[in-house]
C-alpha cells in the first residue's frame with residue numbers, strides 16, 4: 284500500500300551453501316578476495332545498462348556460495364571489460380566471470 | 396649394378412618417410428571442406444602456383460625472412476637447407492652424367508663409395524671440388540647450430556627453445572649425417588688418392604696417419620644409418636616443418652584461410668613451425684616474473700604434442716608482435732584465438748534483452764564500450780562531427796551493446812556472432828554510408844566479421860579525411876608528440892599512416908624505434924585473461940619508457956584502452972588523436988553569425 288514491503292529474511296545458510304565451488308573459482312581467479320564491494324563495476328557495466336544485471340551482486344553471491352541466480356545471470360555479461368578497467372582494486376572481473384560460468388556449468392554438484 | 400646392403404637404412408628410411416607424408420597430406424587434403432577444395436582446383440594451374448614455388452625457394456631454402464631479422468641465424472638455416480638441397484641436386488647431376496642414364500635412388504648419395512676413383516668422366520674434377528665446397532657450406536651451418544645449442548647468443552638470439560627426447564635423438568642423427576659423410580668420403584678418397592680439396596686433403600692426412608681401408612665400409616654404413624634414422628624420426632619431431640612448410644606455402648597462395656571448424660589449416664600451420672625461436676625475444680611477456688612461458692613457439696609445441704595448452708592460450712596479449720617477425724608467416728594470433736574456442740562454452744541466445752533501436756543518418760558513430768570510460772574522446776568526436784556539419788547518429792550514446800570482439804577474444808565465437816548480428820541490423824537500417832568508431836577493437840570486428848556494405852573507418856582515418864578535404868581545420872602547434880600504435884589498429888588492421896597524418900596537421904610528430912610494426916603493447920589487452928593488474932602495469936611501464944625515448948611533450952594514441960592503460964603509469968600526458976585535433980580545431984563562427992542576425996531582427 285505504501286510502496287514498501289517487508290523484505291524476506293536474507294540469511295546466509297552455510298548448511299546449504301556449498302562453498303567448495305566458490306573456493307575452486309577463487310583458486311582460478313584469486314583477485315576477487317580483495318573486492319571491497321564498491322560497486323564501480325556495476326555502475327559502468329554495459330550489460331547492466333541494458334537490463335537488470337548487477338555484477339557486484341554477483342560477486343557477493345559468489346562469495347557467499349549462493350549460485351542459483353549466478354548461472355543464469357552471468358550469461359548476460361558481454362565480456363566488454365569495462366568493469367575490469369574501472370575496478371579500483373584491480374580485480375580481474377572478466378576472467379572471474381569466465382571462470383565462474385565455466386565452473387558452474389561443469390560442476391552440477393551445487394544442486395545438492 | 397651398384398648395390399651394397401649398407402644402402403638399405405637410407406633407402407628404407409626414405410621410403411617410409413615418403414609413405415608417411417603421402418598418407419598424412421592425403422588425409423589433410425581429404426579433410427578440407429568443399430570450398431577449399433574448389434579453390435585448389437581452380438587455382439592449381441594458375442600463376443599462384445608459380446609464385447608459391449618461388450616462395451618455397453626463397454623461404455624454405457634460402458630463408459630470406461630469417462636473414463632479414465637476423466643474418467647469422469639466416470646463414471645457419473640457409474647453409475643447412477640450401478646447402479643440402481644443392482648437394483642433392485649437384486650429386487644427382489654428377490651421377491646422371493656418370494651412368495649416362497637413370498640410376499637407383501640411393502646411387503647419387505653414395506656415389507663416392509661406388510665410384511671412388513673419379514678421374515674418368517666429364518668434369519669429374521670439377522664435380523669433386525664443387526661437392527666438397529657444398530659439403531663445407533653445410534658443415535659451417537652445422538657448426539653454428541651446434542654452437543647455438545650451447546650458447547644462443549652465437550646466432551644473435553637471447554633465448555632458444557628446449558627439446559624433447561625424441562627431438563634430441565633425431566637431432567643427433569641429423570648432426571651426424573654431414574660429419575659422417577665427410578668421414579666416409581675422406582677415408583675413401585684417402586685410400587684411392589682422389590677427392591676434392593676437402594675430402595681429398597683430409598683423406599691424404601688420414602692415409603698418412605693410419606691405413607684407412609678397414610674403416611671405409613663401416614663409415615659408409617654409419618652415414619647411411621644416420622640418414623635412415625633421421626628420415627624415420629622426422630615426422631615425430633620439429634623437422635616435420637621441412638615438408639609441411641611447403642604445403643603451407645601452396646595453401647596460402649591458393650587463398651586457403653584458417654577456419655575455426657576445420658582442423659586442416661590449423662594443423663598445417665602448427666606443423667610448419669621449425670621452432671626457430673625468433674618469436675620468443677620479441678614477446679613482452681618475457682619481462683614478467685612468474686608467468687607461464689606462453690610465447691608462440693611454446694604454445695605451438697604444446698598443441699602439437701597434444702599437451703594441455705589452455706593456460707598458454709589464455710596468457711597471451713594477442714598483440715601480434717611475434718606474428719610480425721615469424722619467418723614462416725604463421726597466423727599466430729588467429730591460430731591462438733581459434734584454439735581458445737576449445738575451452739569456452741559456446742552458448743547462444745544470451746542477449747535477448749538487447750533491443751534494436753535505429754535512426755537514419757549519413758554517418759554512424761560507434762564509440763565503443765571503452766570509449767565511454769574516456770569521455771573526452773567521445774566529446775571531442777561530437778565536436779568534430781558538428782564542426783564538419785555531418786549528419787551523424789551516435790549509435791551507442793546510451794544503451795549501446797558491445798561490438799562482440801571481446802567475447803571473440805575470449806574464444807566465445809557463438810555469443811559474439813549474436814551481438815554482431817544485433818548491431819549489424821541496426822547499422823543497416825540506418826541507411827548510413829559510413830561507420831566511424833573510436834575503438835580499434837570494435838574497428839577490427841566491424842571490418843572482419845560484420846560484412847558491412849558501407850565504409851568502416853577508425854576515427855583517426857576519418858579525422859584525417861576531414862583534415863585533408865579541409866572540412867575541418869586546425870591550428871598547427873609546435874608541441875612534439877610521439878604516436879603509440881595500438882596493437883589492434885596497427886598490426887591488427889594495418890592502419891599506420893592515417894593517424895600520423897592527422898597528428899601532423901595539429902602538432903609535430905616524432906618517431907622512435909618502437910613504432911609501426913615494431914610498436915609495443917600497452918598491456919591492457921582484452922585477450923589476455925590471466926594477466927594480473929600488476930603485470931599489466933609492468934608492461935605499460937616499459938612501453939611508456941620506450942615511447943618517451945626522445946622526450947616528447949605528449950604521447951598520442953588512437954585507442955581508449957591504450958590511453959587508460961598508458962595514462963595510469965605515464966609521467967608524460969597521454970591523449971587521443973581526437974582530443975588533440977578537437978582542441979586545435981578552428982571553430983568557424985557559424986553560430987555567432989546566426990545569433991547576430993536574430994538580434995538584429997529583434998531590434
Ligand code: SF4
Pocket residue numbers: 317318319320321322323324325339342369370371372373374376
Ligand atoms: S569495482 Fe572492483 S572492488 Fe569495486 S565492487 Fe567491483 S570488483 Fe569489487
Ligand code: SF4
Pocket residue numbers: 324327328329330331338359360361362363364365366367376377
Ligand atoms: S565485462 Fe561484463 S560485467 Fe564487466 S562491464 Fe562488461 S558486460 Fe558488465
Ligand code: SF4
Pocket residue numbers: 667668669670671672673674675691692695720721722723724725727
Ligand atoms: S612461431 Fe614462427 S617465430 Fe616462433 S618459432 Fe615458430 S616459426 Fe619461429
Ligand code: SF4
Pocket residue numbers: 677678679680689690691710711712713714715716717718727728
Ligand atoms: S601475441 Fe604478443 S603476447 Fe602473445 S605470444 Fe605473441 S608477442 Fe607474446
